[in-house]
Amino acid sequence: MDETASDIERQDESVLFHWTRWFWIDGPVSRYEYVVLGFGLALLKYLIELSVFVILTGRFFTPLNFLNPWLNSKAGVLDAYPAVAMGWLLFTLPFVAIAVSMSVRRAADAGWSPWWGLSMLVPIVNFAFMAILSIAPGRDRALDAIADEERAQVSTAFAPPAISDHPNDAFTRRLSEREPDQPAAAMAAIGIGCAVQVIVGLLSVWVFREYGFVLFFTTPIIAGAISGAVYNRHCAFGLGGLFGLIALMNIASFALMLGVGLDGAICLLMAFPLLWPLSFFGGLAGRAISVARLRYRDERRGMIGTMLLLPLAILLEPFDDHRVLHRVDTTVVINAPADRVWEQVIAFPEITERPAWFFRLGIAAPIRARIDGEGVGACRYCEFTTGPFVEPITVWLPPSPSSKAGRLAFDVAEQPQPMREWTPFSGLHPPHLEDGFVSRRGQFLLEPMPGNRTRLTGTTWYDIDVRPRLYWQAWAAPTIHAIHCRVLDHIKRGCEERSMELIPAVLERSRSETGELSNAR
Template sequence: MINPFSFNGPIGRITYALWALPIFFAQYGAGWLAGHAQGVSISNYDVFYAFPLRLLFADQVGPKFGYASQFFSLPMTLGGLAFMLLACWTLAALTYRRALHARGGGWLAAAVLMPLLQLPVILVMCVVPPRQPSAEPLLDADRERKIAGWGGAAQGMIAGIALTLAAVALSALVFGAYGYGIFLASPFVVGGITGYLANRAVPLNDRETNRIVFRTGFFACLALMVTALEGIGCLIMAAPLAAFAAMLGGIVGGDAARRKRAGLVSSVAVLPIIFALEAAFPPSLVFGTEQTIAIAASPDRVWSAIVRMETIKEPIALIHHIGIAYPVRGRVFGEGVGALRYGDFSTGTAVERVTEWEVNRKLTFVVLRDIPGLRELSPYRHVHAPHVHGYFTTRETSFELIPRADGVTELVERTSHELRLDPALYWLPFARFMVDTNNARVLRHIKEQAERSMVASSPSP
């Protein structure tokens, strides 16, 4: 029995097939079960065969559970994320070890992280015959370890930083792709190249290698900020996923250097292919949220607080300090269907059109022009990060007023959004949390404004 999480030692075709194929098809099994539980037919879900794990949050694709299923989808999403990361780890480890046996390039371990390339890579590695191992011995670990180690580490860090800048610029500015390529494959390749160069002159252990990889990642983030390619907010959110992939790459790169296998350097060539595939098959996930608040005011007071919303003076939450957009006030011009609403946010003003207008009962509007999802914290006024525009958008918002016999009005806010980032399993919890935080801020303000108006209108004793 082999350890599927280990990167050490070559494995043959049969062993590889017995492990890699079940892990690959397990993703489809998990996706099918999740879709079946949520009443979603695979035949109605176009991208299932390319991205099966997206059905883990398919509650917004099928109507069975509707908005109430948001409470069900969060554990599904987090569980799916853990499953995806385990699958990435094991497939990368198994593919690298099979490449050792076939004397193939280590770049295949990077390619197998991309869902669209997983099955072709696995099938190729199942049939490629073994080759005779090189007669070259492993590097001598006692050879001027400190001096050579520092030299290799410096080379690895410089190369890793340069490759990070090139990969982000190519993916974001040329292909406009924010997915597996930029958040998983690129960090994996950067970690692999860094680990390879750091171990080329003198071998380091995995802990020492990944210490260099993480330092490279830190300085690469600083370089992205200095070159105005990214801001602090996005870097903080992407860091855990990128660090995971870079760690795996560092292990692969270190092992390749100790075996004097230079083929890993060719993994750089697979990145443009991944970016191009993601540009051709862009992610698109629609999800909805629902929140309810009880307001001690009549429906007409609540309605007035919605259509003539005052400036929200509540202190902003912690996530807003890193640039995430938050609501400031809302203004409706005109009455009835077709009226315009202007939603002021910290990052700009959204223009919305009213599609349902039932006085004191329901207000629904669709977004005509959305605002940037965040304002990147950066020393520069303008950051060249396309993801702040269009990669997370609000499609529709509705307020429903439900009067109760005790004089309290229940206000239900429902919103619909589109997320165009991958892995969606990673980004969806962030998106939900940001939406829920902003919606709760709006509801608390409407409650405070309506109740204050109700008290002011009450006759004096």
């Protein structure tokens, strides 16, 4: 028996560096493989992130920064490099997939329910879980094989008698050869997946008021895993059917969320690109757990335990309080002097140009700006389709004749909702419309250029309280840039049209002055 276990351990070590096996969810993982591979991949990831961090910032990326379970703690470092931030998020996902795959199989190897491997998706809890898995002994696989054979013999002995070929038994034979009821399995899988996503969503949003990592990352994976396991509980259906099942489960979940007033259609559609891939990965994990485990082993307890991890994970969300101030700059060059641009910056007339399609869908779009007073302490009101921004002036520096730059800066004392949600409920205001996106301050910088031109730069500082912030920042930054462009382009047109109107008067005055000089001579 010891020789058999040693042979199995040596086989595990021999396939340790077969990287294609890292993503599998079928097959055991020994303590040796779990520790060596886990530590090796973590070290590799840390060294890569350290190198990028040092090159970009010149500062040291400590191991504590690396082990910080909250993704948002790194967002401030990467904010100045949005392409790097999104690349880092995509770079992290394969490591998460490997960690989940290895933990699911290590849990099964230790004799636990493989569902506990999904504890890797709960911050802080995952460190304790990995430590336990690293020391938990594996079950004796040789004894397991004998026990499996004995159970199979018992199952065969108590199986119903074989059906004869007698014509009277034709009906019974047709029942025994009946295909598994795939539609019923699919409906059950979709129903339980929807229930998990909607219940966790209601708890997270309306009870705890948290748009966090659990809602947008952990929940879709676990809901997909449960759906995949239920769908394949009695028969291993193909991956194509699983993909369609997860898609239908997400569509049904979103429709139900819209129907119960959990959120509006715009935000649900924005979340779809994030939730669908994660839930499909979860579906693969659930299918593998269901197919790999023998039919007589009941995994319902492990599945229910995994569901109970979600409320626990929501309680940990407040620890992720790393709100970071992000910045968006947009620049245009205007063929007009800076003093004329200043007049349009402090207050501009109504924008009559047709807004872009996403503004017409409900995203707040700028309309006009007016100012009450002059100098520091004055208040500027920038009106949007959803209401006005109230902007107390903090810096008032008009451009001077000596070609010095002008600057208008302001805080944001009040702001309207960032969008009008599509919802069947009148007056629905999900919490994220109040504090999910907050504009903190802004400014306009006017820099005189040769040729009587002006470089105008608009800047907005904002923060996001919806996680993962790196994903939602990818939506927020382009939207703010589009708002900037709508305002700056309007100012540019207004200034340049006025310059064109003044050209005839300037030419006439120039001719008059030239004539007077000629007469004097």
